[in-house]
Amino acid sequence: MSDISQHSPSRGLVKSGSLPSMRALLTLLAVLLLAAVPFIAPSMQLLINLALAKGLAVLGVTILLRAGQVSFGHALFFGISAYAGAFLTASLPGADIVLVLIAGVLGAALSGLLVGLFVVRYRGIFFGMLNLAFSMIFWSILEKFYHITGGADGIRLTRPSVLGMALERDSFEAVIFYLSVVLMVGLGWFTLRWFASPVGQIFQTIKTNETRLEYLGLSPKRALLSGYLLSAMLCGVGGSLMAMTQGVVTPEYVWWVRSAEMVFIAVLGGAGSVRGAFIGALIYEIVRVYASAFAGDIWQMLLGGFLLVIILFAPGGIMGIADSLIGKGGKSRPTTTKEDAQ
Amino acid sequence: MDLTIFLLALFDGISYAALVFIVALGLTLIFGVMRILNVAHGSLYAIGAYATVSLTGFVLSLGLAPVLSFPLMLISAVLVGVLLGGPIEWLLLRRIYDKPEVLQLLVTFAVFMILEDVQRLVWGTQPYFQASALQALGNVTLFGVTYTVYQLILLSVVAMGLLFGLRFFLRHTVIGKLILATTEDREAAQSIGIDADRVFLFTFIVGAVLAGLGGALASPTTSILPGMGADMIVLSFAVVATAGLGQIEGAAVAALLIGLGRSFAIYVWPEVAVLVPYLIMVLVLLVRPQGLFGTSVARKI
Numbered sequence: 001m002s003d004i005s006q007h008s009p010s011r012g013l014v015k016s017g018s019l020p021s022m023r024a025l026l027t028l029l030a031v032l033l034l035a036a037v038p039f040i041a042p043s044m045q046l047l048i049n050l051a052l053a054k055g056l057a058v059l060g061v062t063i064l065l066r067a068g069q070v071s072f073g074h075a076l077f078f079g080i081s082a083y084a085g086a087f088l089t090a091s092l093p094g095a096d097i098v099l100v101l102i103a104g105v106l107g108a109a110l111s112g113l114l115v116g117l118f119v120v121r122y123r124g125i126f127f128g129m130l131n132l133a134f135s136m137i138f139w140s141i142l143e144k145f146y147h148i149t150g151g152a153d154g155i156r157l158t159r160p161s162v163l164g165m166a167l168e169r170d171s172f173e174a175v176i177f178y179l180s181v182v183l184m185v186g187l188g189w190f191t192l193r194w195f196a197s198p199v200g201q202i203f204q205t206i207k208t209n210e211t212r213l214e215y216l217g218l219s220p221k222r223a224l225l226s227g228y229l230l231s232a233m234l235c236g237v238g239g240s241l242m243a244m245t246q247g248v249v250t251p252e253y254v255w256w257v258r259s260a261e262m263v264f265i266a267v268l269g270g271a272g273s274v275r276g277a278f279i280g281a282l283i284y285e286i287v288r289v290y291a292s293a294f295a296g297d298i299w300q301m302l303l304g305g306f307l308l309v310i311i312l313f314a315p316g317g318i319m320g321i322a323d324s325l326i327g328k329g330g331k332s333r334p335t336t337t338k339e340d341a342q
Numbered sequence: 343m344d345l346t347i348f349l350l351a352l353f354d355g356i357s358y359a360a361l362v363f364i365v366a367l368g369l370t371l372i373f374g375v376m377r378i379l380n381v382a383h384g385s386l387y388a389i390g391a392y393a394t395v396s397l398t399g400f401v402l403s404l405g406l407a408p409v410l411s412f413p414l415m416l417i418s419a420v421l422v423g424v425l426l427g428g429p430i431e432w433l434l435l436r437r438i439y440d441k442p443e444v445l446q447l448l449v450t451f452a453v454f455m456i457l458e459d460v461q462r463l464v465w466g467t468q469p470y471f472q473a474s475a476l477q478a479l480g481n482v483t484l485f486g487v488t489y490t491v492y493q494l495i496l497l498s499v500v501a502m503g504l505l506f507g508l509r510f511f512l513r514h515t516v517i518g519k520l521i522l523a524t525t526e527d528r529e530a531a532q533s534i535g536i537d538a539d540r541v542f543l544f545t546f547i548v549g550a551v552l553a554g555l556g557g558a559l560a561s562p563t564t565s566i567l568p569g570m571g572a573d574m575i576v577l578s579f580a581v582v583a584t585a586g587l588g589q590i591e592g593a594a595v596a597a598l599l600i601g602l603g604r605s606f607a608i609y610v611w612p613e614v615a616v617l618v619p620y621l622i623m624v625l626v627l628l629v630r631p632q633g634l635f636g637t638s639v640a641r642k643i
Contacts (some may be wrong), residue, residue, distance in 0.1 A: 070447060
């Protein structure tokens, strides 16, 4: 089992010296700062809320990167969850916010199971491209069956109630914002614990040596499937929050550009880093809002170019750079690109 | 379904399969030799189509004969291959041959994102339509069904020509044999003096020319819009995956299967027509995970 325990970054970090406490402190500070946003910078609240929703979905993609797999179609689960919420509020006006969230995550989990059972048979190119194919299929369904899905215009997601109360716009936005912060902390913590759990450890070994797993009598497919389910559900949480914040869902939620964006942010934040997913999403959204004014036409081009630069020159992403700045301790964070950079 | 509709669906399917096959041929050739799935292949297809439309429009505005659009298609395809394919391999892919598969996929995906915006910057978002090549060849009536010569005969002839031409090229010419040798074992090929870098560059350019040619040949039959590249990369991947990655003859069979499946669906149940290629792919992969003609690789431990 030595091979597995070597790839136990979160445990390794907890046990070693000052870096983890520094990291925990910084994380706490960042969360407190985020929670204070509605008071100190109300104009940023909506933007940051969208970034957090996206960050949760990026976390889903990040999980798969830990197993050395990349999915170009995870917007599928983002969109399925959003549409599930929209259909629920359409048939049950004023449904509770928790109900909408649960419906979305259930939809994402169910579709994640179906797609997952199929794609976990593959790795690398096939894994990435089959995910893309599934998201394109769902996208075509949304566009073609417009009498149900509203076509390219999408459908409205009417504002859900909160604990039985129908809230005004401002207070609902505050509820959604703090819900997002809580979910970010809770699910981020859960994901870290999951990485450290036996199944999470097996999952990450798929990247390093899958054959050895089979020799140990463990099923890599089953481990990959559980990771895939978790990633789909995280994308579902993100999609549901995004849909409730925006109040409308469109096929654009599932469009490949959205999946590409998630992969981009995951690599930007630091492939495989939980905190990196959220930091990446925040930086990405803020830059996008200010850049879209003058770079709207070439936004994808900038993303593509930047992605190349990160992959070729800074494979650790933002978290890799941050680590080398605060730690310099040679903490080997398992990134997709680390092993070949060494 | 009467005979006329059956024939129409058959002809639709054949002409569509021919186009998809040409694009998929480039994709599977590049993968077979270089072990890289070029996601930017879809963009090269779209740019081939845009370039053809622009060049043809320019030549027609000079008052020249519409027949000239045929050599222009070839010129556009070669331009795409040399001006885009060449630099992509030379500047980017060459750096990442020894990196993990996922990373290579991310790099070609990044190129895809860049090229999608390049198209929008150069050609805008309005659709283009240029059917002079289609009209120049006129129609043909077969078993009482009238169809365009361009789609039914020219496209299938080009596709068959490329299939057999590539087979002949790989097996019976010196350059083809160099490519096969490099595919088989890159190090061994290098040790007997084959310049593997040049072989890869050449292969990638040929693959990119095929993508561009697919776009060029498709341009008279459809309107050229942003997003066509994304559709085509997923579709041609479906063909290539159904056949088995790297299988050239298999890609032809898979393209026919998917093309005919889609065209019959259009007449029977139009809503699901776009889904048919993927359904076929998923069904095939459920039964044969390595594709119809793929061979399962022995695992290295």
